[in-house]
Amino acid sequence: MAGLEFLWYLVIAFSVIAYTVLDGFDLGVGMLHPFVRTDTERRTFLNAIGPVWDGNEVWIVVVIGALFAGFPSVYATLFSSFYNLTMVLIACLIFRAAAIEFRSQKPSPRWRSLWDMVFAIASFGIAFFIGLAFGNLVQGIPLNAEGELEKALFNPWRPYPILIGVLAMALFTMHGAIFLVMKTEGELQEKLKKWTGRAIILFFIVYATTTWATWVYMPHMTERMRQSPGFLSIGVLAFLSIVNIFWEEHKRRYGRAFISSCIGIALFVALFGVGTYPMLIRSDIDSATYSLTIYNASSSALTLKILIIIAILGVPLVIAYGIWIYRIFRGKVKLGSHSY
């Protein structure tokens, strides 16, 4: 039994990484969308993610479904506690999906501009609220002895979670910009190369601020590192990945910059895990006893075994045909009669 919860925790962590790396650039493209002004440029952005964004988004369903199945109390507590925020997030997800599909269906500039705005705002919203949620999980929410939320004490709009919301927006914007450089050509690509440089700098400032704020104000996140300095290497590797993005961008090697960005994102998720393990929802009333952990909130051993089998059978297949489909659509965006 001991290893099963940890294994499923790893599956969820993998899914979180998959979601942030993949839908991260979809969101980044959405956040950059309002900064280009012509119809062709905007259609290029949409079609850069067009064939793949839907599959990317499925990972969020996997994360949430995996929580529901493997750690049902965590799933239940998380979404009932963050009720209002979840509803706003849902609205953003709905509108982003609608915007991508509807935007080019009429030639009218007014229609297109409206949906472009919806696409952008929804993308900002999704990125920000996911960051806000993670920030709250880092800081902890007021769970009482019964594992339920003390509503009177609950405030998701604290400075640290807001900072993480900003971090998420900056991170995904940078990630999306690098992706777009790979998918575009000519004048648009030159514009994006300039923006990528700026996005990386902006991200680095927010990242540095977040690192400082976490060390100073969230000491529990770095406790494991201070006890076992080996874990510090994850933080160092994350830093090196970010620096490498600068380096590769400077060398105009955008493919490598994108890979560094993916690795950076994965390492941030790992840092979150290292800092919080084995907690899934930290209680800031009494973190030692009231928090929901992978041990006190898990499903039965049989269910965890079944889930792991489902993952072993399904995930490699998903990755295999996912790679195949990405390869078919590799290369620069070419607008055609079937495009968005």
Place this chain on the structure above:
Amino acid sequence: MDLLLLSRIQFAVNIGFHYLYPPLSIGLGFLLIIMEGMYVKTKNPLYKQMTKFWVKVFALTFAIGVATGLVQVFAFGTNWSRYSRFVGDVFGSALAAEGIFAFFLEAGFLGLMLFGWEKVKPSIHYLATIMVAAGAHFSAIWIVVANSWMQTPAGYKIVGEGDQARAVVTDFWEMIFNPSAVDRVIHVVIGCWLSGIFLVVSVAAYYILKKRHVAFAKTTMKIGLITGAVTLLLQFISADSSAKGVAENQPAKLAAMEGIFTSGPAPMGIIGWVDTEERRVKGIQIPGLLSFLIHGDFQQPVVGLDQIPQEDWPKVNVVFQAYHLMVYMWGAMVAVTALGLYYLRKKKLQNQRWLLWGLIVSVGFPQIANQVGWMTAEIGRQPWIVQGLLRTSQGVTTSLSSAQVFGSLTMFVLIYLLLFALFLFLLDRKIKHGPTDEPEEMIYRNMYEASKTPLKTNET
């Protein structure tokens, strides 16, 4: 307003609106396999044209299906947190399977289906279409299996007590193949096929009426009506099997479906109104027919509501009406299909304007049937959220205020009204544009303007 009632209404609104779209995706997916298969086999460009047209419609229904479907995975946790804790061990793995095996398949290959026409060979594109349709079907299978577990729980045990009690899986295959799962999966999937078929038939009828795209319309109509006839027959067989299952496993639901208050040989109502106070149905009934359909014997007794404690009764009249409306819709579909096939054979369909209008309107029949069918299933299971194990009132999230849920419910209603209006508008545009090879007006005026002029918001 009461928190439980608001939460129930919100869930019903969310799932009811969502359920307009996946059945169309599943039904169209099924038909696309036929249409594109015929193109790949015969290389007849008419079939390619047909496929491309319906793929565009499919993309629209799929997009809204995804947009409204995302809500569901959150909805159990937000408003039904106690239910989530209770069933997560059981229900969660069916949902996880749906995500891994179904969603990725349909969402992944969708990109190839929509955008890959020029990028891959026709046979590879056809594979993509099959994968998308398969993914949609797998999705239906997993979610109906999960819902069936709520109707007829199996393969579990209860651990813990009181508020801490939860269901824990003891046998995965027994849980999946719970007593009602197979019947209900078949019944739901056939219902989805009917949604797609009658949308296709409706559009074909419209073109024949307006004398546009006539060759396309006639071929489409033939495919639609023939598959429709076969599917309606299959649905009848499935319905019979499902009803027998309900009689055995969910007697309260069956009793409510026909307003059977007293156990004994039971009639089948043709039309009626249930008076729960007086414990009778006012209407036209055929004596003994329900007994006959369930047991093969007009005299065999059917379990009535008298054998069930009154606190365990569903809302009898609601279930009765929903169930009967579903059957009427099946009857309506049979009528238009039979008439349509008759006149099609005589090559006189294009002159029967009354029938063509009937066929246009028939797009609504399976939609209504699907909605009221699910109402029968879910309202008929009340007051249980998991039959016999957890009441709906025990499953709701109690830490929310009525104001919060009223707020979110309002948000959903407004969003869905908007999405529905847009759906109708865009669908109408596609239908009016028709299956021509000219691209829809996607290109902004001309290419030069598109690449140079910034989009202005004060122009029309």
